[in-house]
Amino acid sequence: MEQNKRPETMERITTAALAEAFISQQVEEIRAQVGQKKVLLALSGGVDSSVVAALLIRAIGKQLVCVHVNHGLLRKGEPEQVVQVFRDEMDANLVYVDAVDRFLDKLAGVTDPEQKRKIIGGEFIRVFEEEARKLEGIEFLAQGTIYPDILESDGVKAHHNVGGLPEDLKFELVEPLKFLFKDEVRVVGKALGLPDGMVYRQPFPGPGLGVRCLGAITRDRLEAVRESDAILREEFAKNGLEGKVWQYFTVIPDFKSVGVREGKRTDAWPVIIRAVNTKDAMTATVEDVPFALLQHITARITAQVAGVNRVLYDLTPKPTGTIEWE
Numbered sequence: 001m002e003q004n005k006r007p008e009t010m011e012r013i014t015t016a017a018l019a020e021a022f023i024s025q026q027v028e029e030i031r032a033q034v035g036q037k038k039v040l041l042a043l044s045g046g047v048d049s050s051v052v053a054a055l056l057i058r059a060i061g062k063q064l065v066c067v068h069v070n071h072g073l074l075r076k077g078e079p080e081q082v083v084q085v086f087r088d089e090m091d092a093n094l095v096y097v098d099a100v101d102r103f104l105d106k107l108a109g110v111t112d113p114e115q116k117r118k119i120i121g122g123e124f125i126r127v128f129e130e131e132a133r134k135l136e137g138i139e140f141l142a143q144g145t146i147y148p149d150i151l152e153s154d155g156v157k158a159h160h161n162v163g164g165l166p167e168d169l170k171f172e173l174v175e176p177l178k179f180l181f182k183d184e185v186r187v188v189g190k191a192l193g194l195p196d197g198m199v200y201r202q203p204f205p206g207p208g209l210g211v212r213c214l215g216a217i218t219r220d221r222l223e224a225v226r227e228s229d230a231i232l233r234e235e236f237a238k239n240g241l242e243g244k245v246w247q248y249f250t251v252i253p254d255f256k257s258v259g260v261r262e263g264k265r266t267d268a269w270p271v272i273i274r275a276v277n278t279k280d281a282m283t284a285t286v287e288d289v290p291f292a293l294l295q296h297i298t299a300r301i302t303a304q305v306a307g308v309n310r311v312l313y314d315l316t317p318k319p320t321g322t323i324e325w326e
């Protein structure tokens with residue numbers, strides 16, 4: 001357990017200078033641990049895996065192999081941003097796996113939320129395993145474990161590890177962020193040159209949009225969730241709410257309602273907006289979004305997102321609602 005305890009002497013990383021000192025020290029340690037060997041990393045594009053990737057690229061360059069699995073449940077623009085930042089700008093060794101059809105085929109017709117989560121998690125491990133087997137000479141696995149993962153679960157949170165890998169793929173772990181709190185990870189990410197949109201990103205669940213497209217996922221509703229979420233994020237950013245509101249997103253239920261457009265009746269889905277604030281995600285309050293902004297977002301979503309004729313705002317704190325809808 002001692003090796004999983006943050007040293008008491010470790011200063012809180014709050015400035016760019018402290019981040020640089022941390023980065024230099026980690027670069028030394030990673031090089032000493034890894035030598036000339038190769039390291040594998042599942043790079044989702046979330047804050048933690050992105051910061052680990054940038055740190056390892058600084059330390060060992062192309063000895064790091066990043067695998068980005070696009071399971072079709074990421075937000076608009078995210079897979080493209082991973083390729084742009086890591087392959088184009090940082091010249092990383094990046095394997096991009098388009099697994100969209102594979103995930104959506106497995107999820108077709110599955111309505112139970114826990115079953116959906118299991119399928120997404122299980123399929124992710126299988127895709128990652130297949131990619132790992134194609135590579136030669138990998139001896140290490142890097143993970144974006146951070147200190148709250150260790151404190152909260154006495155180990156590593158499921159979404160931060162690929163712990164379901166079979167025995168012959170159990171690599172030695174490289175976990176350079178394991179003593180950092182989230183705010184420190186962000187300071188380090190900024191010092192490593194990652195874009196703000198990546199470093200200050202709001203929390204996003206491992207199963208992604210899969211749990212925001214309620215019930216059995218269909219491609220058309222999934223696109224509607226992705227497009228409406230992109231509009232919401234754009235409007236929150238424009239109106240100074242990005243970075244102020246803890247988590248905000250859209251949800252689409254699996255039923256339609258009647259509406260009217262250009263004098264004709266429509267039968268289309270509602271979009272639900274959720275915007276909440278919390279410290280620890282155990283309880284949450286609803287953001288008091290200006291009514292005029294909600295009306296503007298409603299107008300944009302109903303005009304621009306195919307298959308949607310209503311927009312609702314979820315006024316429920318946690319409890320009694322959870323933050324996600326399933």
Ligand code: XMP
Binds near residue numbers: 281
């Ligand atoms: P709830 O809905 O339980 O969410 O109030 C609390 C926080 O956890 C996130 N969440 C998840 N994160 N895998 C994840 O990695 C999941 O299956 C999952 N479900 C909920 C949610 O987005 C919120 O930040």
